[in-house]
Amino acid sequence: MNADTLNAIDAVQTRNIAALDAQDMAGWLATFCTDPEASYICISAENEQRGHAIALMFDDSRARLEDRVSIVTKVWAGTYQAYRTRHFFQRLACREAAPGRFEVMSNFSIAMTPEGGVSSLLTTGVYRDLIEVSPAGALIRQRRAVYDADALPRYVVFPF
């Protein structure tokens, strides 16, 4: 694959985590393709390893992705302690699975700072993505965020 493809893939990953750190859920949604089958699954490494399908966030359709935006911004507004996150990712592998579709694996880590508190590591993990690349740019078709913590250190509001 050429540098333009990798640049496009890195660009959509960057937009995704930048939106999360800005708590811009509409911006997060905009990094996913509009296909009804677009998905975001956030699952623990323990479940993944044991073959258990329960996830922390299970959005297996574009409609579910849109509902997550509504839940975070409308249902939960004002009920949780505000916190800041900083996402970091590093692409580890990329292969073309089909014309214009790329399987991408990236490590991620998320630092979390509650309002009035100190920074700590929320969790680390691996993104296993299927990313569509076109002349217009790249969009995420499937994201599987497999997080390492067997027990998360706190409740979670925003996607990983």
Place this chain on the structure above:
Amino acid sequence: MHTPAHDDVRTQPLVWSDRISQVPKEVFVSEPLFEQELKTIYYGDCWHPVAHAGELPEVGDFKTFDLGRMPLLIARGKDRELRVFLNSCTHRGTQVETATCGNRPEFECPYHRWLFALEGDLVGCPGSKEFAPDFDKKNFGLKPVRTAEYLGLLFVTLGEATPPLDEWLGESMRSTLSVVLAGDGRLKLLGYQKVRYAVNWKAYNDNDGFHAPLLHTGFRLLNWQGGQGAQFMTPNGHISIEAQLKPIQSSGFLKDPSLIEFKGQNPEKGSCVVELFPVSVLVKHLDVINLRFAIARSHDVTEVHYAYFSHADDDEAMVRHRLRQSSNLLGPCGMVTMEDAAIFQRIHIGSFTPGYAEFQKGVTGGKEPSFDVKQNDETGQLPKWEYYRKLMGFKREAEA
């Protein structure tokens, strides 16, 4: 063994009001009190659910869990019996199993290679010819813990005077619990969500029926009306709430309303919550079967393992439905329950102030907790607090 707690904590100026609706906030934040609670409650004469048989269906399946700080090893033997052992080598005390769950033919302590059968027997110990003259392998099996089951839900106790499990649960809890456990307990594990909350275990398990329509905005946005129900309590601190599920009138808020469909058979008891003393919460809501195995880690940390299940007779579509609903509805990031998680931490921080946590909804002014409460009364928690107070040996002002 039950240890009267008052002798150990009487140096603390912890006074309980004569009003039964007041709980001193200090009980939520006291570090020395937690140590006494471990002895009196977690290692005392109480039953604690630690697993469901559906988590360990095959011979050799195991799971580790902590009762307070006591490490446990739960395993299914070759005779298909579930047993619980202290997760500590009988040689030098080393933790035997470190994995959270898995399947093994036996358990080996790597330190000196002592080998234990799934049934706990010591079957190998290199160099034993030079052990003490009275050494006998028969005396060094993994130390078993007393267990009992109800519809596959496995309980343990370290106490010597703990009553039989049926008596501990009581008829009303067994009745609601049977609904949670799908009537016959034939559950299949779907997986876990695990999280630590910065909250004392007693605040985690103090969730009342009053808060639900007030805290949970989702109910209003989804036009999700609660149905008629009832609340039951036992004198030893258990609480259950059974409620009917009213059909949800779609408000158009969700693009994918299939997430909150009810496909079960019994809407009259479509929502059931059992809070077992001291800290476990067992829930059946819509088609979610959720057993919350909680660990009191310290006075300010409670770890909760949300275990989700399907039923053995579910078809593929029902399993898929339960999977989607379970993942998204009632966990630490659940559409309905994330707000609960956020409240836990705020209760803990707020409890460093002096005074009392005040119960109001349903309070009638009586001197003893009432067992006749409405579905959404806060007072359903009061028999539990009275049981806790007496168990820990705290006196009220008039008695002090």
